[in-house]
Amino acid sequence: MLKDILKPRKKNIGNLPINRLLPSAKQKMVGPWIFFDHFGPIELSENKGLDILPHPHINLATVTYLFDGEIIHRDSIGSFQTIKPGDLNLMLAGKGIVHSEREPENIRKNKRLIHGLQFWLALPSEVEETEPAFFHYSKENLPTFEVNDTQIKLIIGTAWNKSSPVKTYCDTLFAKINILKGNSLTLPNKEEIGIYVLSGEITVGQEKITQYALGIPDKESTHILANTNSEFIILGGVSLGRRFIEWNFVSSHADRISQAKEDWLAQRFDKVVDDENEFIPLPHKFTI
Incomplete structure (x- = not known):
């Protein structure tokens, strides 16, 4: 059985349409995953680009995965990295970082698709105030394999007797699955699991999960059956307990978020290297 099926809330970031799955009124987190946006697919027109201006984060880790397009990541510790389809950022x-995400100038001259996933991971309390860091993993270094004629890309974590090289701070799972109609797959044994269908339709227990829905199975539901050729992702891991979330800030302590808001208003965060001139102001009101 499914404990719940979450439908996306429609959002926009600039000219980019967003399906937001987490947090929701019914489900605040799935394991350590506290925020989940599916953006695109959308065709961007010539000379109009994606520009997410510098903005801050604390006490979390961001995860970015692309299906189409290119994005340049810059941050306040000096990281500069272009992410391409199949890669992971x-x-x-930790204790605070500022970053921006922009399309490269050279691809803005033509129409092009952009499509990807953006997540936030809550951190164990003992890691929340660590030094900020950035890691990039090319698609060639993320394990891809088959289980019962089903293709699995293990992006984060350990499952199906395989392990991803991506750094984790607690038990965390993120995998992309391509499965043919009629095939089945056994879910990994994790404390909490979520299944998000990118295309097609699958059944877990006796219930269907359709495109752009996030299903939360109970402990007894361990098998997935593909009703059509389908692509989906599995998220999961250990539950970290209550976290506070406001704007771009996550923490196990509400007063830490209040301090971060004050610091951003006073511009006490470090600037993004080579992207110092713009920033997103703290909104007066904000709902996730």
């Missing part, structure tokens, strides 16, 4: 905010 992991940014540890």
